[in-house]
Amino acid sequence: MGKRISRASSDTVWLAVLLMPALLLPVALILMPALCTFVNGCMQDVTFMPRRWAGLANYARLVQDPALFHSLRFTLLFIAVSVPLELACGLLLALLMQVQSPLRGMLRALVLIPWAIPAAIAGRVWELIYSYNWGPANYLVKLTGAPAVNWLGSSTGAFLAIVIADLWKTVPFVAIILLAGLSAIPEHLYRQAEVDGASFIRRFVAITLPLLRPVMIVAILFRTIDALRIFDLIYILTSGGPGGATSSLSLLGYTYFVGGDFGYGSAISTLIFLIALLVALLVVRIGRFGSSMR
Amino acid sequence: MNRYVPEFLLMFICAVAGIIAAGCSKKEASVVFAVGGAPAEIDFWEKTIQRFEEQSGIPVELLRQPTDTDQRRQNLVTALRASRSTPDLFLMDVAWIAQFAASEWLEPLAPFLEGSPLSINVFFEPVIRTAATYNGTLLALPVYVDAGLLYYRKDLLEKYGFAKPPELWDELVAMAHTIIRGESQEGNELTGFVWQGAQYEGLVCTFLEFAGSNGGGITIADSLPIVATDRNRSALAFMHGLVHSEKISPVNTGTDMKEEEVRFSFQKGAALFERNWPYAYSLHQADDSPVKGKTGIAVLPRFVGGTSAATLGGWHIGLSRFSRQKERAFALIAYLLSYEVQKASALEAGWNPGRTDIYGDSTIMERLPHLVTLHDVFSHAVSRPNVPWYSYLSSVLQRWLNAALTGTVPVDEALNKCEKELRVIVERYSTRKQH
Numbered sequence: 001m002g003k004r005i006s007r008a009s010s011d012t013v014w015l016a017v018l019l020m021p022a023l024l025l026p027v028a029l030i031l032m033p034a035l036c037t038f039v040n041g042c043m044q045d046v047t048f049m050p051r052r053w054a055g056l057a058n059y060a061r062l063v064q065d066p067a068l069f070h071s072l073r074f075t076l077l078f079i080a081v082s083v084p085l086e087l088a089c090g091l092l093l094a095l096l097m098q099v100q101s102p103l104r105g106m107l108r109a110l111v112l113i114p115w116a117i118p119a120a121i122a123g124r125v126w127e128l129i130y131s132y133n134w135g136p137a138n139y140l141v142k143l144t145g146a147p148a149v150n151w152l153g154s155s156t157g158a159f160l161a162i163v164i165a166d167l168w169k170t171v172p173f174v175a176i177i178l179l180a181g182l183s184a185i186p187e188h189l190y191r192q193a194e195v196d197g198a199s200f201i202r203r204f205v206a207i208t209l210p211l212l213r214p215v216m217i218v219a220i221l222f223r224t225i226d227a228l229r230i231f232d233l234i235y236i237l238t239s240g241g242p243g244g245a246t247s248s249l250s251l252l253g254y255t256y257f258v259g260g261d262f263g264y265g266s267a268i269s270t271l272i273f274l275i276a277l278l279v280a281l282l283v284v285r286i287g288r289f290g291s292s293m294r
Numbered sequence: 295m296n297r298y299v300p301e302f303l304l305m306f307i308c309a310v311a312g313i314i315a316a317g318c319s320k321k322e323a324s325v326v327f328a329v330g331g332a333p334a335e336i337d338f339w340e341k342t343i344q345r346f347e348e349q350s351g352i353p354v355e356l357l358r359q360p361t362d363t364d365q366r367r368q369n370l371v372t373a374l375r376a377s378r379s380t381p382d383l384f385l386m387d388v389a390w391i392a393q394f395a396a397s398e399w400l401e402p403l404a405p406f407l408e409g410s411p412l413s414i415n416v417f418f419e420p421v422i423r424t425a426a427t428y429n430g431t432l433l434a435l436p437v438y439v440d441a442g443l444l445y446y447r448k449d450l451l452e453k454y455g456f457a458k459p460p461e462l463w464d465e466l467v468a469m470a471h472t473i474i475r476g477e478s479q480e481g482n483e484l485t486g487f488v489w490q491g492a493q494y495e496g497l498v499c500t501f502l503e504f505a506g507s508n509g510g511g512i513t514i515a516d517s518l519p520i521v522a523t524d525r526n527r528s529a530l531a532f533m534h535g536l537v538h539s540e541k542i543s544p545v546n547t548g549t550d551m552k553e554e555e556v557r558f559s560f561q562k563g564a565a566l567f568e569r570n571w572p573y574a575y576s577l578h579q580a581d582d583s584p585v586k587g588k589t590g591i592a593v594l595p596r597f598v599g600g601t602s603a604a605t606l607g608g609w610h611i612g613l614s615r616f617s618r619q620k621e622r623a624f625a626l627i628a629y630l631l632s633y634e635v636q637k638a639s640a641l642e643a644g645w646n647p648g649r650t651d652i653y654g655d656s657t658i659m660e661r662l663p664h665l666v667t668l669h670d671v672f673s674h675a676v677s678r679p680n681v682p683w684y685s686y687l688s689s690v691l692q693r694w695l696n697a698a699l700t701g702t703v704p705v706d707e708a709l710n711k712c713e714k715e716l717r718v719i720v721e722r723y724s725t726r727k728q729h
Contacts, residue, residue: 046723047371047374047375047393047396047397047399048393048396048397048682048683049396049723061722064718065718066711066714066715067690067693067715131550132544132545132546132549132550133546133550133559148545150545150546150549152546152549152550153545153546153548153549153700154700154702155702158549238493238549239492239493239494240493240693241492241493241548241549241693241696241700242493242548242549242696242697242700242702243493243548243693243694243696243697243698243699243700243702243703243708244493244693244694244696244697245697245702247693255685255686255689256686257368258364258367258368258371258685259393259683259685259686259689260371260393260397260682260683260685261683261686261723262375
């Protein structure tokens with residue numbers, strides 16, 4: 001009896017030892033920085049003021065900051081508009097890439113280009129496209145005889161311009177992930193359905209969508225968290241303008257880091273982290289709920 | 295396998311020791327000087343540094359920074375916050391000196407000046423007083439100064455019988471309308487007045503000029519409004535009107551117009567008036583420029599009852615408090631601000647020296663006669679608020695000024711909301727609560 005216990009406990013020790021590297025990595029790379037950022041958010045950490053403990057003062061300030069409220073609203077709206085669009089376009093593109101045709105290989109390679117271009121460069125390219133005087137977008141508008149449009153000049157215009165640039169950049173990523181999911185669906189399911197007389201739409205709704213669900217969850221998760229942190233594209237395209245209409249949370253946090261208030265900047269970062277965590281838990285929960293229903 | 299372990303260990307130790315030794319010897323040997331990004335700027339520094347090395351025997355290493363002003367600051371903030379001993383010297387935009395000063399990153403320069411041939415009296419007095427000094431301590435010296443200027447098309451003004459550039463903003467508007475109408479009858483499309491209106495620091499600078507020339511500005515005092523005053527309101531309404539009612543400034547003023555967009559527009563001959571920093575002058579007058587010989591400069595116009603205002607810009611040199619070789623680093627400062635180097639910077643790099651005596655130099659007067667106008671402009675320059683938390687004021691201002699300018703929020707509402715947010719910033723960071 002005693003022997004069995006000691007064996008079991010030595011197994012546990014071994015288990016712990018073997019798991020250690022895998023556990024240490026997330027602790028060192030994710031948990032520690034997040035905790036440090038949270039603690040730093042509890043400091044009055046301003047380069048030009050004495051450093052001292054400030055408790056939750058920075059977090060209390062978050063609640064009253066109209067600029068933060070504005071940025072939060074913009075960021076959430078951006079997620080709500082861009083992620084579903086990315087998913088829809090990505091799915092369409094993935095289905096296209098799966099069609100057997102001589103161009104398939106080329107299409108798959110070409111699609112990846114926008115994803116491979118650094119966001120900062122993509123931002124510059126789109127800045128040129130939207131340029132009032134020299135941009136191809138206005139060139140096309142002028143061809144129809146209409147007056148040039150100042151694309152980034154209104155809140156709605158700038159918002160849509162960023163969504164479109166972001167779509168161009170990230171749809172390929174979603175498409176590639178979904179394509180992997182599509183390839184994993186056994187071919188015989190479709191053939192059986194075909195024998196049973198199921199139409200294309202019926203096959204798509206009854207086989208493709210449900211089996212693609214886990215992969216879609218992954219894509220939604222990645223994209224939502226990425227969209228939550230959006231910075232580079234906006235920094236270059238509008239720097240948050242016009243009139244702060246496109247100031248994302250990350251952009252706001254950045255201004256505080258540059259200006260020397262690391263405490264408040266950390267508080268904003270912690271907020272972004274918490275929202276990301278919440279979104280991740282929510283998406284994963286909804287995903288599981290769906291699969292257990294079947 | 296195990297046989298090789300000692301060898302690997304030895305190699306590793308040697309490599310680490312080598313890296314540390316290389317790092318140490320380098321730090322001891324050269325003065326590290328961080329400068330900004332445009333290629334022409336770097337070329338000038340490299341040449342100058344080489345001459346200094348030959349004369350003094352002190353090796354200098356140039357640390358090249360990005361061109362973007364915010365990124366340059368972020369770069370320095372990271373190093374200084376970590377109390378790094380390098381860079382020893384760096385260039386600072388006037389707008390950040392107070393932040394660096396209050397963070398205690400800058401070495402006071404007065405003690406070094408005492409034993410040096412360099413005198414504080416050669417520099418522009420308002421620049422030293424309002425920008426280089428913080429709480430009565432001299433912490434920086436101007437390498438080159440900038441201030442907003444009016445550029446105008448001499449040829450077009452003459453063609454329509456205007457003998458002088460406009461002195462009042464209303465005159466500018468009237469001239470623009472006359473000339474645009476006349477030119478469009480001849481089939482030439484022309485924009486009246488281009489200036490910096492995008493949501494960035496440049497917008498705060500232009501606002502200070504419009505507001506300042508109307509007797510307004512930014513006030514940081516307990517009982518007074520910071521920006522929500524009648525004078526500022528009418529100045530901002532005028533700015534909005536230039537784009538939306540007078541329509542002499544382009545529709546994309548509030549979105550695209552930064553220094554270079556403004557300069558391109560004027561330089562290709564598409565604009566009648568331009569507000570820009572002095573750097574644009576030599577580019578407008580370059581051989582390949584369509585407006586070569588047609589460009590005039592003047593102080594910016596004013597409103598009736600106001601006086602012309604030009605926002606002070608430019609770059610100062612600072613000595614890091616964490617430097618381990620301050621004496622040698624200051625020797626480089628003294629060299630860079632010497633008469634010869636400052637004169638060369640005007641002639642070779644097109645900069646406006648921080649020293650006033652250069653403006654009376656015979657070669658300069660002959661080759662760069664426009665510097666005489668600039669000398670007047672710099673003597674009347676207005677500073678941005680000299681507070682460590684200026685960048686937070688600025689980011690709030692940028693947002694609301696741009697909202698008013700683009701018309702997403704009415705002028706009155708924008709200034710009132712701006713005032714409220716600024717008040718929060720002032721209360722959070724103002725010095726009374728610091729110690």
